[in-house]
Amino acid sequence: MSDTHAQSVAFVRDTEIPASPPPVAQTGAVRWMRENLFSTWVNALLTVAALYAIYLIGVAILPWLINGVWTTPSLTACREVLQGKVGGCFSVLTERWNQLLFGFTYPSDQYWRPGIAFLLLFAAAAPVMFFKLPRKLLIITALYPFVAYYLIWGGTILTPVFALLGFVAGYAAYARLVKGSFALGIFAAVAVAALTWWIGGMITDAVAPAQPWLEEVPSRDMGGFMLNMILGVTCLSLSIPLGILLALGRQSNLPLIKAVCVVFIEFIRGVPLITLLFVANVVLAYFLPPGTSFDLILRVIIMITLFASAYIAEVIRGGLAALPKGQYEAGDSLGLDYPQAMRLIILPQALKISIPGIVNIAVGLFKDTTLVSVISMFDLVGMIRGPILASAEWNGVYWELFGFAALLFFVVCYGISKYSQWLERQLSTGHR
Amino acid sequence: MKKSVFVGVLALAGASAGVAAAGTLDDVKARGTLNCGVVTGLVGFGAPDANGEWQGFDVAMCRALAAAVLGDPTAIQFVPTTGKTRFTALSSGEIDVLARNTTWTFSRDVDLKFDFIGVNYYDGQGFMVPKELGVTSAKDLNGATICVQTGTTTELNLADYFRKNNISYDPVPIETNAEGQQQYLAGACDAYTTDMSGLASNRATFESPGDHVLLPEIISKEPLSPLVRHGDNEWADVVRWTLNALIAAEEAGITSANIGELSAQAGDAPEINRILGTEGNLGEQLGLSADWAKNAIMAGGNYGEIFEKNIGEASPIGLARGLNAQWTDGGLLYAPPFR
Numbered sequence: 001m002s003d004t005h006a007q008s009v010a011f012v013r014d015t016e017i018p019a020s021p022p023p024v025a026q027t028g029a030v031r032w033m034r035e036n037l038f039s040t041w042v043n044a045l046l047t048v049a050a051l052y053a054i055y056l057i058g059v060a061i062l063p064w065l066i067n068g069v070w071t072t073p074s075l076t077a078c079r080e081v082l083q084g085k086v087g088g089c090f091s092v093l094t095e096r097w098n099q100l101l102f103g104f105t106y107p108s109d110q111y112w113r114p115g116i117a118f119l120l121l122f123a124a125a126a127p128v129m130f131f132k133l134p135r136k137l138l139i140i141t142a143l144y145p146f147v148a149y150y151l152i153w154g155g156t157i158l159t160p161v162f163a164l165l166g167f168v169a170g171y172a173a174y175a176r177l178v179k180g181s182f183a184l185g186i187f188a189a190v191a192v193a194a195l196t197w198w199i200g201g202m203i204t205d206a207v208a209p210a211q212p213w214l215e216e217v218p219s220r221d222m223g224g225f226m227l228n229m230i231l232g233v234t235c236l237s238l239s240i241p242l243g244i245l246l247a248l249g250r251q252s253n254l255p256l257i258k259a260v261c262v263v264f265i266e267f268i269r270g271v272p273l274i275t276l277l278f279v280a281n282v283v284l285a286y287f288l289p290p291g292t293s294f295d296l297i298l299r300v301i302i303m304i305t306l307f308a309s310a311y312i313a314e315v316i317r318g319g320l321a322a323l324p325k326g327q328y329e330a331g332d333s334l335g336l337d338y339p340q341a342m343r344l345i346i347l348p349q350a351l352k353i354s355i356p357g358i359v360n361i362a363v364g365l366f367k368d369t370t371l372v373s374v375i376s377m378f379d380l381v382g383m384i385r386g387p388i389l390a391s392a393e394w395n396g397v398y399w400e401l402f403g404f405a406a407l408l409f410f411v412v413c414y415g416i417s418k419y420s421q422w423l424e425r426q427l428s429t430g431h432r
Numbered sequence: 433m434k435k436s437v438f439v440g441v442l443a444l445a446g447a448s449a450g451v452a453a454a455g456t457l458d459d460v461k462a463r464g465t466l467n468c469g470v471v472t473g474l475v476g477f478g479a480p481d482a483n484g485e486w487q488g489f490d491v492a493m494c495r496a497l498a499a500a501v502l503g504d505p506t507a508i509q510f511v512p513t514t515g516k517t518r519f520t521a522l523s524s525g526e527i528d529v530l531a532r533n534t535t536w537t538f539s540r541d542v543d544l545k546f547d548f549i550g551v552n553y554y555d556g557q558g559f560m561v562p563k564e565l566g567v568t569s570a571k572d573l574n575g576a577t578i579c580v581q582t583g584t585t586t587e588l589n590l591a592d593y594f595r596k597n598n599i600s601y602d603p604v605p606i607e608t609n610a611e612g613q614q615q616y617l618a619g620a621c622d623a624y625t626t627d628m629s630g631l632a633s634n635r636a637t638f639e640s641p642g643d644h645v646l647l648p649e650i651i652s653k654e655p656l657s658p659l660v661r662h663g664d665n666e667w668a669d670v671v672r673w674t675l676n677a678l679i680a681a682e683e684a685g686i687t688s689a690n691i692g693e694l695s696a697q698a699g700d701a702p703e704i705n706r707i708l709g710t711e712g713n714l715g716e717q718l719g720l721s722a723d724w725a726k727n728a729i730m731a732g733g734n735y736g737e738i739f740e741k742n743i744g745e746a747s748p749i750g751l752a753r754g755l756n757a758q759w760t761d762g763g764l765l766y767a768p769p770f771r
Contacts (some may be wrong), residue, residue, distance in 0.1 A: 077746075079639050095482065104484040277714040282517055376472050376512045386512065387480045389610075390473030392748040396637030398610060 064088045064399075068101070074393035088091035088262035089266035092397045093404055096388055100404065103378050104224015104387055110154070110215060114226050117151040120144060121233065129419060152230070156208040162200025166193040182339055219297040225408055230297070232366040232377075232412075235304040239365075240358065242305065243312030244351075245247035248342065250317055261313075274371055276303040281375040300372055308365045315357035352427050359420035363413045380405050437533035456528050456660070456667035457719055460501055468494035469527035472512040475633040476743040476751075477533050486510050489742040490531040493552060493658055493675065496728040496738075497529060500674045500720060519544055522661060529671055531658040545662040545722045549672040552657060552735075553697075554755040554764055556650035557589050557629040560635060563643050563770045565622060569647035574599040579612050579621035581605075589652040590625055609634070623647075627654055629743065629751060636748045650755075669716055677707055677725040680767040681734035683758050688733040706770045714770060735765065 009252055030266040037053060038044040067087030070076040071094065078089035093100070102111055124144030127137035146160040170193030178185030222230065249261035267277075288294055331341030351358075373382030384401045388394050460466050470491055473479040478488035486494075486508075495505040511527045522530045523545070533555075534540070536548040559578075561567045570593070580587050582605040594601050604621045606612040611636050616624040624631065628650060635641045658675065660668050681687075684704050686694055691708070698710040705711035709722035718724065734736050739756065743749045757763025 075637065084639075099482075099484075104480045278516075282520040282524070285520070285526055373518065374514060376514045376517055378472075378512070382472065386473030388473075390471075390475050390479035391481065392475060392636070393482075395475045395633065396613070 008413075008414075070094050075396055076393075088400050089397055090400055092388065092394050092400055096394070098384055099224060099285060099388065100380060100401075102226050103221065103226045103383060105221035106217060106223065106226070107215065107221075110217065113151045113154070113214065117148040118229065120147060120151075121229075124148075129423075150214065152222070152226075153217055153219070154212065154214035156204060156212045158200070158204040158208060162197060164205060166196040169193060169196045178357070182337075219295045222297060223378045225382050227297075227372070227377065228366070228369045228378040231301060231369040231372065232302060234301050235308055236362050236365055236371075238301075238305045239308035239312055242309035244316055244347070246309060246313035247316035247320060250313065251320060265310045265313055268307055269314070273304070273307050273368055274374060276307055277371060279303065279373050296377065302376070304365065304369070308361060311361050312358055315354050315361065316350060318357065319352075319354035320346065322353050323349055355420060355423055359416060363416055366412060366416070367409060379410065434460060440485045455594070456664050457501065458527055458672055459514045464502065465507045466494065466498040466501060467509045467511055467527045468497070469511050469513045469518060469521050469532055470494065470531040471532045472514055473728045474533060475636070476629070478531075487742070489553065489738060490658075492532040492732040492738040492742065493678075495731040496530070496541065496599045496678055497671060499731035500677070500724040500728040501670060503721065503727050505727075512745065519546070520544065522659065525544070525661075529658055529660050531717070533656045534659060536657040536659075537745075539660075546659045546661055548657040548659045549668055550675050551655040551764075552675055553628045553629070553655075554652035555629050555656055556755075557625060557654070558631055558650055559588055559625050559647040559651040560616070560631045560644055561647060563645050567647065569709075570647045571597055571599065571624055573601060575601065576622040576633060577602040577604055577620070579604045579606050579615050579624045581609070581612060581626065582607065585652070586626055593651040613637075628754075629717040629749070632743075632751045633749045636750060639751075641716050647711060666719065668722065673718060673729050676726075676767040677728055677763050677770075678735040679758075680770055681725070681729045682736040682765075683767065684762065686729060686734055688730060688737060691726060691729055695723065703770055712771075 022025070025034060037047040063086045065088065067082065067085055068090045069078045069081050069087060071089050072081055072089070072091040073095065075089055075092075078091055082089075094182060098108060098111065102114060106114070121144070124141045127133050127135070127141050143164070146164045149163075150157060150160045170189040173192040174185040176185075192386035196410045246261050246265060249257050249263065252258045252261070268337065280303040281296065284294065284299060327345060328341070331345045334341075336344065370379055370381040372379050373385060376382070376386075378386060385404060389397070389403060438527070458625050468491075470486065470488075471478045474488070476489060478486065478490045479485050491510070494508055494510070499505040500510045511521060512532070513521050513532060514529070518530055518532055518534065519540075520525050531552075533553070534553075536551065540546055541548055559570050559573065561573075567573060578590065578591050578601050580603050587603070587605075590601070590603070604615060605616055609626065609630065612624055612626065615621060617638065624634070626634075628646065631646055635644050635646070638644060658671060660671055676689055680703070684707065685703065686704060686707065694704055695708040695710060698705045702711065706714055707725045709715050709724070709726060713722070715722040715724045721727075736753075736758075739751075739753065743751045745752060753761070753763060757765065759766040
């Protein structure tokens with residue numbers, strides 16, 4: 001065969017032609033743009049329009065950012081530096097950053113305390129958020145509320161210690177008695193815990209030093225973004241267990257429990273949060289005996305927690321309703337009692353389905369904490385609208401301050417949302 | 433509906449508070465601090481500064497009162513209140529006195545059951561226009577576009593004034609003061625109308641305040657007064673006469689500079705002696721120490737000094753005394769005699 005060719009053909013190529021590069025239009029950035037940006041003339045038009053919009057936004061914002069002034073003591077001084085040029089007066093952030101983050105009355109030499117509490121929050125949240133971490137780390141999570149309280153509020157260390165002891169004693173009583181009866185265990189736990197707190201309170205009053213190791217900071221001195229974080233984290237972590245209980249109570253066979261849960265949930269969902277906050281701030285003052293100072297932050301935490309728990313209960317009820325009846329029957333057929341069936345079979349599945357809804361409420365709840373500025377608490381927005389905009393130096397600065405507030409909230413909320421997407425992939429709730 | 437519930441709650445509160453707070457003066461003395469309701473932030477009138485210290489015209493009233501009652505101008509628990517929480521905070525007993533640029537009106541005094549103890553600032557609605565328009569009187573504003581906050585008495589006063597003078601205008605409705613400021617600066621309206629003190633503090637934040645003028649006409653009455661709960665006359669007297677002492681001190685020429693000298697011993701002016709407690713027993717009659725007024729004046733100076741420091745022409749706000757001058761200077765401040 002090869003002979004014939006050798007005579008009849010002048011040249012036979014014995015190596016492969018090197019691959020020539022693909023046409024320019026079919027490769028790299030050009031191809032990507034053709035496929036994604038200019039695939040049809042409508043898309044091309046939209047791309048051009050979008051680019052023009054980006055250009056306009058950039059032209060408007062970039063000089064403002066680049067010419068920004070960061071070091072002046074007041075708006076007037078800032079305008080003198082700018083000499084009529086476009087530019088942001090970011091010096092309000094550098095001068096008042098501490099008020100924006102911690103409020104205006106938190107002692108400035110104690111800022112490290114909320115700072116550490118904030119960092120520890122990640123350590124405490126990690127074991128809950130990432131299932132692959134060793135379960136023993138949950139001890140950190142359990143201890144965190146007491147440590148954080150001690151760091152932020154200060155005062156005598158005995159208060160959080162006795163609070164913790166109360167829980168430990170209550171749990172010990174529960175663990176001893178729960179084998180006999182679940183209800184007996186619960187009641188014993190509550191009684192033992194209350195007794196411990198009562199005794200602890202008396203001991204604390206008797207032996208508390210006049211000069212505690214960490215200076216005591218009263219609740220009314222909390223403010224700024226710290227207050228938003230305190231309210232958001234506390235209320236969310238309290239409202240999830242409460243919401244689960246409410247959701248289960250609403251499905252209960254006992255008419256009384258069911259009625260109480262239904263009335264509670266429907267009442268709270270029928271009332272705007274701002275009304276509840278006004279009740280906490282204003283109306284409660286009439287019902288309490290004169291002279292009692294029931295901590296305002298505590299009142300607000302209770303109200304926001306109740307509010308969020310009603311919504312979370314409804315989300316979880318949706319999860320419970322989505323489970324096939326066979327799951328409940330499976331629990332029964334294994335001979336599990338109600339708490340066991342719920343804990344081992346029903347709730348893990350129901351909560352998995354409920355994650356997107358709960359995250360949705362978490363994000364909303366966190367943003368709703370700014371409503372407390374209406375009842376004259378100085379959270380981040382309250383600080384901006386009140387003291388900072390009312391100071392002779394900074395009256396008239398709007399974009400820089402509210403932009404900063406938006407940035408802080410965006411970072412937190414975007415973080416929550418990204419985490420929930422990751423969690424959904426991990427649990428692959430999409431299989432249904 | 434909403435309003436009637438609100439008023440009902442207030443009435444209930446008023447009834448219970450009357451019993452609970454029979455002796456505010458004794459309560460304050462026993463507590464050792466004065467609970468003073470202030471604004472959450474209003475330029476010149478009350479706001480915490482960069483160090484977290486409360487400053488301002490209304491705050492100075494609290495400080496003078498704390499000094500008069502307790503001898504210490506810093507023995508105060510400031511309770512910030514919003515426009516929505518201020519009256520309930522007072523009637524529920526959370527605060528002893530509300531010094532928060534609150535206008536003295538009939539229904540607040542009578543229906544809400546408060547005692548307004550005396551005007552500490554005479555405000556009123558005015559107009560701000562750009563200088564280049566060349567307008568010198570509100571009556572020249574025929575056919576002008578005017579930015580006005582909707583749903584406030586400001587809007588009604590404006591309509592009344594223009595109808596009375598038989599001239600027309602074109603309202604540009606705005607929601608908040610911040611929005612009004614932006615609209616006015618952007619040229620969406622020829623004039624901006626709100627309370628004079630608000631106009632002045634707005635103008636102080638402009639890039640070139642000199643390009644804007646406040647017109648001389650004042651078209652409404654807004655007497656701002658500190659207030660206390662109805663039914664505790666001893667306490668109301670203490671607050672009222674502390675304010676009067678500040679005003680009378682200016683009239684009599686007692687300043688924070690010369691008060692040490694004047695109060696060292698009884699001088700030739702009997703009124704000064706009675707105010708400062710070197711003669712007579714006015715302090716005792718109020719249930720306070722003899723040097724109560726001296727302490728009050730030393731807290732921040734007399735009325736004129738407080739005015740100049742916080743909102744006067746030397747401050748960034750730059751308000752003229754106007755109606756708030758002494759009666760001897762053509763103003764409305766007229767403290768009853770100390771005798």
